[in-house]
Amino acid sequence: MKYHATLLIELKNGILDPQGRAVEGVLQGLGYRAESVRVGRVLEMELEAASADEARSQAEKIGKALANPVMEVFAVEAVKELA
Amino acid sequence: MKVAVIQFPGSNCDSDAVWALERVGLRAELVWHTQGSLEGFSAALLPGGFSYGDYLRAGALAKFSPVMEAVRGLAERGHPVIGICNGFQALTEAQLLPGALLANNNLHFTCKDVSLRVERRTAFTSEYKAGQVLRVPIAHGEGRYYADDETLQQLEDGGQIVFRYTQQATRHGPHAYNPNGSLNDIAGIVNARGNVLGMMPHPERVVDEVLGGTDGLGFFMSLKRALEVVA
Numbered sequence: 001m002k003y004h005a006t007l008l009i010e011l012k013n014g015i016l017d018p019q020g021r022a023v024e025g026v027l028q029g030l031g032y033r034a035e036s037v038r039v040g041r042v043l044e045m046e047l048e049a050a051s052a053d054e055a056r057s058q059a060e061k062i063g064k065a066l067a068n069p070v071m072e073v074f075a076v077e078a079v080k081e082l083a
Numbered sequence: 084m085k086v087a088v089i090q091f092p093g094s095n096c097d098s099d100a101v102w103a104l105e106r107v108g109l110r111a112e113l114v115w116h117t118q119g120s121l122e123g124f125s126a127a128l129l130p131g132g133f134s135y136g137d138y139l140r141a142g143a144l145a146k147f148s149p150v151m152e153a154v155r156g157l158a159e160r161g162h163p164v165i166g167i168c169n170g171f172q173a174l175t176e177a178q179l180l181p182g183a184l185l186a187n188n189n190l191h192f193t194c195k196d197v198s199l200r201v202e203r204r205t206a207f208t209s210e211y212k213a214g215q216v217l218r219v220p221i222a223h224g225e226g227r228y229y230a231d232d233e234t235l236q237q238l239e240d241g242g243q244i245v246f247r248y249t250q251q252a253t254r255h256g257p258h259a260y261n262p263n264g265s266l267n268d269i270a271g272i273v274n275a276r277g278n279v280l281g282m283m284p285h286p287e288r289v290v291d292e293v294l295g296g297t298d299g300l301g302f303f304m305s306l307k308r309a310l311e312v313v314a
Contacts, residue, residue, distance in 0.1 A: 015229065
């Protein structure tokens with residue numbers, strides 16, 4: 001079975017995110033009252049697995065391999081079976 | 084006594100590193116990153132550049148290259164391992180050094196001379212005096228050294244901080260001070276054992292007057308001396 005997984009990698013809370021700050025400044029310039037903007041990364045992938053649980057556990061392992069635990073956290077956002 | 088200069092796809096200071104090593108009389112060879120063995124080499128240097136285009140994070144994908152296991156092996160056997168700029172980023176990603184290098188706090192790719200204070204004499208700085216201030220260039224977008232409070236304290240207490248950005252001028256005048264926002268002004272560190280070093284500034288770019296300075300020569304001469312002691 002094929003599954004589509006979405007992995008989200010973000011900077012930990014408390015770590016200065018200059019990209020987020022730059023985006024925040026632009027948003028405020030556009031008139032939005034946006035605060036505490038943080039920029040993360042989304043990785044999408046198709047995984048071959050026997051079940052949704054197995055696909056999720058693969059995605060968790062991939063998150064562990066790719067995120068840097070010193071300054072990032074990751075989350076498997078969604079696992080969906082592909083038709 | 085040969086030094087392996089690791090070439091990742093996107094490394095661009097590799098030849099400069101070889102040239103600087105040879106300048107002090109060391110033998111150096113380029114080693115492509117898919118090689119799984121570093122047999123015959125007494126030290127490894129991970130050069131600057133943009134390994135894997137800096138995709139994902141600077142240095143993040145380089146840690147999965149086959150050669151990194153061999154680099155880890157050298158480090159574990161106590162041989163000198165050096166990471167300069169992108170090489171430093173790769174060594175932290177591979178957890179051969181603590182902490183991480185984040186986007187410069189001003190978001191600029193910064194290419195300028197800095198004043199670099201030698202905090203202490205190590206295998207990599209034995210040719211300098213403690214407290215000596217060098218003029219060395221930096222060229223990076225992700226050089227803001229970060230580690231949690233506990234790790235920072237360990238680095239401070241263990242004397243693992245080798246180079247710091249300083250406001251002190253060199254004989255060439257004042258230079259940029261901590262242009263990336265590194266915690267505790269950290270520009271270069273060693274591991275607890277003292278044989279793995281990472282630094283953001285580029286000593287290989289200042290090893291000849293023709294290049295505008297020679298303050299980096301001592302770094303390579305120190306490595307040579309350390310390797311002679313081992314051999």
